[in-house]
Amino acid sequence: MKRNQSGMTLLSFVIVLAVVGFAAYIAMRLFPMYQEFYAVKSSMKGLANEAGVGDMDPGRINELFFRRLDINYATNIKPTHVKIERMEGGWNMKVNYEVRRPLVGNLDVVGNFNAEQALTRHGAD
Numbered sequence: 363m364k365r366n367q368s369g370m371t372l373l374s375f376v377i378v379l380a381v382v383g384f385a386a387y388i389a390m391r392l393f394p395m396y397q398e399f400y401a402v403k404s405s406m407k408g409l410a411n412e413a414g415v416g417d418m419d420p421g422r423i424n425e426l427f428f429r430r431l432d433i434n435y436a437t438n439i440k441p442t443h444v445k446i447e448r449m450e451g452g453w454n455m456k457v458n459y460e461v462r463r464p465l466v467g468n469l470d471v472v473g474n475f476n477a478e479q480a481l482t483r484h485g486a487d
Contacts, residue, residue: 388465395461395473401434402457406479409455416452416483423453433482452482 374433409427418426420457423446431439443459461473 364458390417391463391465392441392473395463395471395475397435397437398438398461399473399475399477401431401436402439402475403477405430405434405436406457406477410479410481414483415481418453420446420453427455446481449480452480455479455481 371385371396400481405427408430409423412426415423420448424444425429427444428439428441438461439459443457445453445456445458446455455478457475461475462470463473465471
């Protein structure tokens with residue numbers, strides 16, 4: 363009786379291991395960027411739930427926002443990335459920023475992030 367072997371060869375195992383390793387490397391490079399964006403979104407949402415935020419001046423709103431970002435260790439957002447515009451019933455806050463991280467050699471990965479939140483007297487929408 364002839365038995366056939368089944369399963370992966372050493373070469374196919376190394377190829378699968380390389381693909382999985384590269385995918386894990388990419389994920390480790392991208393995860394901090396998206397974690398920081400989540401911190402921005404949650405800081406904006408928390409600020410929107412702050413009592414009386416619709417009546418505050420933009421400087422105070424900026425200060426409270428960056429305090430929340432400091433707690434979450436978000437370092438890529440600068441005051442120039444934050445725009446606070448007057449709207450009916452409060453303020454509209456926009457955060458637009460770009461993160462550039464080295465990937466492999468001279469290749470970089472670039473993330474463009476945009477978030478917007480209404481800061482009204484009535485709380486978050």
